[in-house]
Amino acid sequence: MRNAPELSPFAETLREPGFARLANDTLRWLKASSGVDVGAERERRVPALVTVASVYARLCAPAGASERAYDVLARFTLLFFLVDDAAVDEVPDLLAENEPWSIGRYTVALRTWLAETHELTAAPAGLRERFAQAYHDYLAARRAEHAHKSAPLGVDEHWAFRRRSIFMDPYLDLWLILDGVELAELAQEPFAAARALAVDLVLLANDLASGERDAQGGASADDLNLIHSYARAYDEAQPAALERLIRLHNTMVERYRAALARAIAARPGPHALSYAEILSGVVEGNVASVRALGFRYPGAEPVMQRLISAR
Numbered sequence: 001m002r003n004a005p006e007l008s009p010f011a012e013t014l015r016e017p018g019f020a021r022l023a024n025d026t027l028r029w030l031k032a033s034s035g036v037d038v039g040a041e042r043e044r045r046v047p048a049l050v051t052v053a054s055v056y057a058r059l060c061a062p063a064g065a066s067e068r069a070y071d072v073l074a075r076f077t078l079l080f081f082l083v084d085d086a087a088v089d090e091v092p093d094l095l096a097e098n099e100p101w102s103i104g105r106y107t108v109a110l111r112t113w114l115a116e117t118h119e120l121t122a123a124p125a126g127l128r129e130r131f132a133q134a135y136h137d138y139l140a141a142r143r144a145e146h147a148h149k150s151a152p153l154g155v156d157e158h159w160a161f162r163r164r165s166i167f168m169d170p171y172l173d174l175w176l177i178l179d180g181v182e183l184a185e186l187a188q189e190p191f192a193a194a195r196a197l198a199v200d201l202v203l204l205a206n207d208l209a210s211g212e213r214d215a216q217g218g219a220s221a222d223d224l225n226l227i228h229s230y231a232r233a234y235d236e237a238q239p240a241a242l243e244r245l246i247r248l249h250n251t252m253v254e255r256y257r258a259a260l261a262r263a264i265a266a267r268p269g270p271h272a273l274s275y276a277e278i279l280s281g282v283v284e285g286n287v288a289s290v291r292a293l294g295f296r297y298p299g300a301e302p303v304m305q306r307l308i309s310a311r
Contacts, residue, residue, distance in 0.1 A: 004028070006038050006047040013051055013292060018070075023054040026074045034109035042090065048296070049085060053078035055292050060171070060285035062179060062277040069178045075113050076174060080167050082106050083142060095143050100136060123177040126184070131177060134169035141165040145224070158229040159200070165224075166206070168199040168282075175278045182271050190263040191275060197256040198279040198310075202286045204249050205307060209290040211242060212299035242303070250308045256283070257310065283310040 003011060004024050014020040027050045030036055038046040057074035083094050083103050094104035103110055114120065120128055141164035153161060172195065176183055207214075207226040214225040231241035260279065264272050290297050291304050 004047075007051065010047065010051040010295070013055065013295065018058055019051075019054055019292075021067075022058055022070055022074050023050050025071060026050050026054055026078055029071075029075055030078065030109060033112040034106060036106075036109070042087075045085065046082070049081040050078055052293055052296055053081055056285070056289045059288045059292065060282045062175065062274065062281040065178075069175075072113075072117055072119070072178060073171075073174065075109075076117075077171070079103065079106060079110050079113065080138075083139070084165075084167070091142070091145075095139060098143075100132070103139070119177050124182070124184075127173065127177055130183075130187075131170055131173040134173055137164055138167050138170060153224065153229055155226075155229050155233045158224065158226060159203075162203050162207075162224060162226070163199055166199065166203045168202055172198075172278065172282065175282070176275065179274050179278060181274050181278070183275075185267055186263075186272060186275050190259060190266050191272070194256060194259040194263045194276075195279060197252060197259055198283050201249065201252055201256060201283050201310065204245060204252070205283075205287055205290065205304075208242065208245055208249065208303050208307070209297045209300040211238075211303065213297060246303065246306055250306075253308050253310050280310050 003014060003020060004027055007014060007023055007027065010023070014023050027038075027047065030046070030050065031038070036043055036046060038044065054074045057070050057077050061070065061073070083091075083106070086094055094106070096104065101107070101110055101114060120131070123131075141161065144161075145165060204226060210223065210225055211227055214223045214228075226245060227238055227241050230236075230244055231238045234241065234244070236244075260276055264276055287304055287307055290300050294301065
């Protein structure tokens with residue numbers, strides 16, 4: 001399909017028809033729902049983020065996902081990136097109102113998304129509330145992030161904080177809603193252990209992919225990265241910390257596989273299998289997304305090649 005002119009710089013990334021369709025529709029949706037002018041100075045990054053959000057939504061998905069689900073996830077993921085990738089001086093305005101579903105100039109788009117996503121209304125109340133709480137906790141973590149940028153975190157503190165800021169919990173809960181997974185029994189052990197490992201694997205893979213991006217002089221030099229925290233904690237150079245974290249990732253994958261197998265055996269049935277597919281789809285899709293988004297993650301490919309598969 002023919003890309004919107006704003007997406008032409010990302011034509012190589014969007015050469016796969018599924019990516020192109022999703023990115024073009026997501027950009028049109030944002031313009032219609034928010035009035036965002038992607039030509040304005042502070043919004044010129046929007047086409048890049050539309051591309052990133054569309055690739056993540058398409059790849060971080062369970063097998064057999066519908067086009068409707070891709071659309072819902074791409075729009076929601078874009079709204080996340082618009083806040084998460086905002087410049088330091090923009091964040092206070094985006095998060096000035098400590099109100100539910102308020103993200104500054106993108107609030108209209110967020111509330112349009114809520115109104116259009118009828119699956120949320122139809123979801124069980126407990127899962128709907130869990131999703132909302134996870135999203136609001138992410139926003140609280142984003143507000144707090146400024147304080148942490150000037151105060152280096154220890155390893156344990158870093159992991160705990162980034163589990164909130166990585167956006168995995170609202171993302172996973174939204175997939176559960178869209179896939180109609182009944183979570184009542186699956187929210188407890190042993191699925192909770194498998195999910196926790198899935199979140200940590202996404203977090204760690206993203207930091208490994210962002211080594212160059214988060215380095216001094218990189219596109220996101222202010223971002224927290226586990227490579228830096230481990231280098232400080234173990235008093236070693238960053239290349240040694242990178243090697244340590246690659247080994248940790250691959251060890252965690254083996255633990256994840258074992259935890260997921262135990263969970264499925266303990267809670268057999270279609271909902272357990274659907275939940276397992278969501279978790280593994282997101283973990284695997286995260287690495288695939290990084291590899292597809294070379295413009296965002298320079299230097300990541302050699303590292304990604306060394307990460308073992310979660311399946």
